[in-house]
Amino acid sequence: MIELSLNEVEALAARAARGAGFSWGLADDVGRAARVLAGDGADWSASLLALLERAPRLVSPGAREGKPLCPVRMAAYLNDAPIETSALALRDVALPVWLDALLRTQGLWRVETDLRAATADATLTRGASAAPPGARRAAISRCAYDALNALAARLYVPESDRSRTRGAGGGRVDED
């Protein structure tokens, strides 16, 4: 196992989410939610890999098409939107652990659901969840670490001679 700081969790999760196809803004949200899960001491990396694997087949709020709902896009909408009602029922939320984690980053909604489920219904009520994150460090297996970094690596431009000489350096070096 590798021990990570929570900032590493957030940065790695956001990059992997972007590499897997989430927009920059949603990828940032996934990073913050991963930090919440890591703070719970949960197996955030396995949950994240499951999310990123399924994300292309999930639907956004409003467009149901009979497929499970993307927990990230749903939670982002709920975090943004001025919803008047005090309770909401959601059907077929994929990996509801992410719905819960993203909503906890803003503290506007409490979620009742089976957090271990692959897909489940969820009931939302107004208010912040109790129990602020406790753990200050996170663990990750080498295998999950490599898998998330492989997704993050989709954002990196491959090395070339021109990039190496001109992309960051140039000028004179090291003669001092």
Next chain:
Amino acid sequence: MTIAPRQPDVAMRLKRMGASHPTRLSFLRALIRRVEGERWRLARARFELDDDGYGQAVYSLRTPSRTYSLVAFSTRLDDSRRTDRVIADAWDSSFVLYDGLPDAAELTRLQANVPLQEAGRYTARELVLARANKSVRQFMAVIDALAKGEQPDGQELLRVGYLLRTTAVYGNGKFGIADRDEFADRPEFSGPFQAEMLTVWLIRAFAFDLVEHIAARRNPAAARLAPGLRRALGVGNATGLGMAPFLVRHPVLVHNWFAARETALARVRSAPDAGTQECEAFAAALLEFQARVAVWRTQDAQQARACEALVADLELLSREAPRLLREAQPWDALYRFAEAHFSLEGQEACVALLLEPHGALVDDLCETMSADERHGHRIDGGMTCGAMRVLVDEVYGWANAIDFATPAANARFWYVSADKLEPRLGERFEEDGAELEQPLAVARDALALARALAEEDVQTPLAEFLARRPEWRHVARRAQTAARFPYAEIRDNLIGADMRPVDILRAKLAFFGARNFDPRSDRWLRITLFSGEPGIEEICAGGRAA
């Protein structure tokens, strides 16, 4: 009359940011004041270096409530491997700032990791990770002179300005070190980059000990480095592109830095008169500034011209200041004179000089310069698309001056290289990789968001728009943040053909307290930190090993 702070349209232009000078609000100055005021104590807890200066050293620093240690490893490095780029994999020396005093087992763990830098792993006991290379020109020359019982050639030495130069100083959870959240509630580290500045200040003390140790091993009667040279030498630093994305990614923090400086300037300009003490302190600061500019060395043609203009500006200032300081609101008169007659370099030097005598009036602003950036995360999705479009137009009105239909305005793209994740800048129309552009083209993207919003019904809530168009989420979030924090944005095109990344780097480095800016290309520069400042070993003398 109360003078308003300079507006973001003035303060946040890249050319002016690229003329920034350190002020008394700069982070290393704030650190020095605290360490001096709280009477911290420094001791060399271990100093196990061989005749050539290779080995390890531990410096322990006692604050009123805690102990911190600099753990230093000095290792042999083949000249051919000495590079300042992020892509290096070995260095002359490597360091951590450790929370407490490490025992033998901890030192063994650190020894196995710290010299590897990014390839090692760290724990929450390590607050900062850093490495440094020697000045090829000066390091041995200083030792040779000291070993002969002589002082090194001061002019040659100060032409370089340092013995060691750091090539990276990592904080905030990188590679497993402590998250900033872990210790940001300690008063000594509540300000921005205080742990990093402390590390660099301790590295400066180590550099002096290192050359004196090697000289003394060669000749027990070797000289010690003269106090004047110690005072003048700083720690070098090679600063690359990576700092530019940092500034763009931390808009609330950037706002707080610039708002503090601009508020300080406005307070000083609003003062009704100039006291004798302040006038004397100003004159002394001006003389010192002129002396520093006289030895400011750069081979960058643009910076060299800016330095020449600065010399002329400061001469004019020293002639005119006595007259201007007799006017009503004298500091404002002085600033307005600078604005009317000086280069940008001279105007920004004047800002630093105006703040210098006014610690009692401005130093409290240091407490406002950190940021809890979670505040910038919530998107107000209840805002209508119509209102959001008005907001974007207001916040990014300056961007309309850029014509993104022209290739020159789109010439560059920021990216992350697969090679050690080094941040780089590419030419969009000449190189591959633009599809992997990082989201740093703030002006272009804000204007594009405004166009996308224009296609929506004005009553549509932003939350609904973003649910359908998540690709705009980061731009919308940023715009709402920038609306609340007016100094959050650099008000220029960050992907234009004529953009000089060194301007962004210099602005950030000036807030750190850096001097002797020496651009080595348009995308990296050398600086020194702590040059001209007292040593931590002087201020904290008299400590006993913990």
